[in-house]
Amino acid sequence: MGQVVRPTYRAFIVHAKADDALARALQRGLEDILVPWALIGRDTPQGPVPKTLRPLFRLLAPAPAVMPERTVPERTAPAADAPAVAGEPPAAPIPAAGESPAAAETPAPPASPTESSTDSPAPETVAAAPPDAPILLAPAAPVLSDEAVAALVEARHLIVLCSPDAATSEVVDEAVRRFKSLGRGDRVVAVLAGGDPEASERTLCPPALARRLRPDGSVGDEPEEPVAPVVIDARSGRTPPSEVVMRIAATLLGLGVDEFRGPAERAVRNRRRLRGWLGAAAAILLVVGGGVAVVRFALPAHPPLFDAVLGGATEATLASLTAAERLGLPPAAAIAIAEPAGAMLHDLAMAGGDDPRLRLRRAAILLAFAQHRETLGLADGGRARVAAVETLLDPLSGERLDDLELVRTLVGLRLAVATTRLAHGETDRALASARAALAGAERLAALDPSSPDRQRDLSRAATAMGDVLVARAALDDALRHYRAALAVRDKLAALDPASASARRDLSVAHERIGDVAAARGALDDALKSYRAGLSLRLAAVDPAAGAGWQRSLSILYNKIGDAQMAQGAVEDALGSYRAGLALQLAVVDRADAQARRDLSVSYERIGDVLKAQRAYDDALAAYRASLAIRERLAAGDPPLRRWPRDLPVSQERIGDVLMAKGAAEEALAAYRTSLAARVRIATEAPSPAAQRDVAVAQSKIGDALAAKGQGAEALASYRAALAVSQQLALLDPTNVQWQWELAVLHWRLASAGDEPAERYRAVVVTLRDLAARRKLSPEQSRWLPLAERELAKARGR
Incomplete structure (x- = not known):
């Protein structure tokens, strides 16, 4: 099965003011549907069945007015010798960045960088009409806003509420016309919402729905038979609202109504049982609370036992949450349970006083629940917990702990803090934690050089140091630490050739060395290291490792693809990216925001290759699949605030493909959506990189405006981009x-x-x-x- 388009919106709902109540009810009904687990992932003509129909986009047309008869001139191509617009120079051909200069007799600028609230569309230049031409009144404003146009481009289906008011609404008509002109006439659902129950459905449809479009995108005279692939008559209660929702949902999912109905009804019964289970769980928590009171007074006098009880309780709580999330527990509910549970366990650990063992346990509890928030894509609350962990660990770093197992626990916590800080981009704090962990690991390894566990801890600390140094662009120092880790892991693998974990660790060491080579542009060396890591990782297949192993393997396939792409081996790169994607799809249903984000990256990489091959439709499908995942992450409950740059990157890539296809207007909508996000990011978190992103988005908008012939507006966008770029160049x-x-x-x-x-x-x-x-x-x-x-x-x- 080929690449499947998964746009941002599952459906775009358009309706007149008179049909607002029904439209709202349909939207609520569709958004509240939880797709049965038995159906999720099933292949359909619409692609794999998703978990939810969200997000939807609803457009309310203003109060209806009778549409005037409009004279629409035939669209003709301009004559080859037509003069340029007054005041603007003739356009020169624009070669691609890699095109030989000899290909264009009159050179034009190189291509814009590949790497945006939406601006109002610029007015178009209107030529003077001949004296005998009919007088046409130009609209004071566009029929559809830029936001609506962008949503139409990114919508899988169109739901039209048809009624007498909708039939005369210019907004409804324009939305239908634009959607059908995108080649998606087979994805329209018409809901007959009002009017005479005996009236013909055509009298309730806007012209663009009732009639076929001409090749130029205008509404023709030939009737559309039928008016839409799916027509649902909801007039005068002919079809109950619940049935209307059910039929629309089945259509959006690419399933038959009966095929969807049975599992959906069973899912409702299962959710009722789940609510009963949660009620029982709440009662159990009350009992556990009483047990906590007993533990608080009975165990603090026995630190080792107290520590073991707290560790087991933490693991059991997080394991239960993970299981519930895989069964469909919403992130908001997971947070509502995790927050008080973590606070209760931390407060309980406080009863042990300042004993080093329990101090480390408190830090471990805080860090475990911070990492749980990270898996849900919530980085904000995790930062405060990590800072609290550092406060607990700092006094212990200078102590010579007699219990070497406590030292090892301290090393592990320091490494986890370094990894978390690095993921947040806080390299200074990450470096401090990594150095402290390395010092502790070196101490332990020196006391017992024959211990495989201590040697492995030493290699992990050296790898963490290398990771931080790569982020700080200190590649030579990073390579030194990576090679030290490789030497240790090579010895461990030789000591136990049958150990899958030892081969995986050795694979990671080769991968990291490949990262340094790739950063230096030594692509042959990078591929050699990556392939060495790949062969080791494939030989270390361990089903017990679960999703983590498959994701790590898919990331390595992506890195190999990146190096192949940089070498120009496009077909090889595509094969590597698809291998990584196949592995990620096997675990994508897990409740892990990072896993879903990794999946979006794989789709994006595939889109890059297909775009380079000029397979624009397939590239657009891959980019939209990536964007759909990122939109769902951003629209989660609660909203996920990580990876803010992902959404505008996806919009820009979609815009690039639309430009290559000659769809400048749709590309402009995508670029303006990207610019709005870029500006918001640069305002909330100012940085040179964020400012540079704004300049790139402005430049791309200029390209789209120039392609539409709006020269003055294009110049304005280029100047805005130039102003930002000049500041960066001076910086x-x-x-x-x-x-x-x-x-x-x-x-x-x-x-x-x-x-x-x-x-x-x-x-x-x-x-x-x-x-x-x-x-x-x-x-x-x-x-x-x-x-x-x-x-x-x-x-x-």
Whole structure:
């Protein structure tokens, strides 16, 4: 089965004001549906059955007014010798970034960087009409907002509530016309919502639904037979609301009504039993609370036993939560249970006083529940807990603990803190924890060099140090620590060749060394290390390792694909990415936000390859599959605040493919959605990287506007991008990427006639500087002589 389109919205609902009550009821009914577990993942023409029909987009059309008769001129292509719009220079062909300069006689700027509240669409230039032409009144504002257009592009189905008011609504008609023009006429559901029960359904439908579209996207005269693939008559109670919801839900899932009805009704009964189980669990918690009171007074005098009881209670609580999440417990409910449970266990550990063993236990409890929040995609509350863990551990770091097992526990907690801090981008704090862990691991290993456990802890600490140093761009130091870890793990694997865990550890060491080689651009060395790691990991198959093993293997396949893609081995890269995707799909249903996010990355990588192969429809399908996962993560309950950059990246990639397909208007909507997110991120968490993302989004909007012929608006977007890029270039003149992007923007403006002499001079100065520092790639170097030629022509005018 090929790649399946999974857009952001499962459905776009459009209706007139008179049908608002029914539309709201349908939306609530569809959003409240929990798809039965027996159906989730089943392959259908719509792709694998999801867990939920969310999110939906609903558009309320304004109060109906009679649609005036409109004269629509035939769309004709402009004559080849048609003059350019007054005040704008003729456009020059724009070669791709990798195109040879000889391919374009008149050079234009290199391609925009590949790596955005939505701006109102810019007004279009209107040519003067001949005296005998009919007078057409231009609308004061677009019929659909940019947000609505973007949602239509990202919707799998269209649900139209048909009634006398809807039939005369320009907004409803335009939404239907746009959706059908995207080639999705087979995904329309018509709900007859009002009017005479005996009236023909066509009298309730807007023109775009009742009639076929012409090839140019306008509404023709030929009737559509039938008006929609699925028509549901809800007039005068002919179909009960619950049945309407059931039929629409089955259609959105790609299932037959009867096929969906039976499992859905069983799921309702199961949820009732689950509510009863939760009530029983609440009663059990009351009993446990009484037991906690007993433990609080009976065990603190016996620290080892008290510690064991607390450790077992923590593991049992989190294991129960994980099991409940896999059975469909919503994240909000999981948090509602986990928060008081964690607080109760921590307070109980406080009863043990300041005994080092129980101090470490309190830290372990805090860290375990912080990591639980991380698996749900909630990084905000976890930071406070990690800081509290550090407060508990710091006084112990300077002590010479007599119990070496406590030292080992301390090392493990320090490593977990380092990993969590690094995931949050806090490299300074991560480095401090990693160093403390390494010092403790070295001490333990020196006291007993023959202990495999202590040697393994030493290799883990060295790996953690390398990870932090890579994040800080200290590649030489990172490689030294990775090689130290590799040496230790090589010895451990030789001591126990049958150990699957030893082979997995050795695989990770090779993978990390490959990461350093890839960061240095040594792709052959990177592939050699990655493949060594892959062979070891495949030989260490351990079903007991579960989802974690499969995810780690899929990530390694992605890294191999990245290196192959950078070498130009596109087909090989596609095979690697698909191998990783297959592994992730096997565990995607687990209640782990990180696993779902990893799945979205695999779809994105596949989309990159397909785009490079010019398989634009397949690339668009892959990107939309990635975006759908990220939208569900962001729209979770409670909302997931990690990975904020993922959504705009997906929107931009979708926009890039739409541009390549010639759909500039849809691409513009995607770019503007991306810009809104970029601006919000840059406002909430200012950083040079966030500002650079804003500049990229503005530049892409400029490209789309230029493709639509809106030259003045394109110039405005390029200038906005240039202003940000100039600030970044001044902030770090050594950043080659920022300098190149600044030159690209100057070139785009110059080619559009905006101060060409001054801008080409800026391009030449920048490229000469980069060339002198040997920072230009072979392809980039070819643009310098072209820039010099354009500068000479501009000065000669």
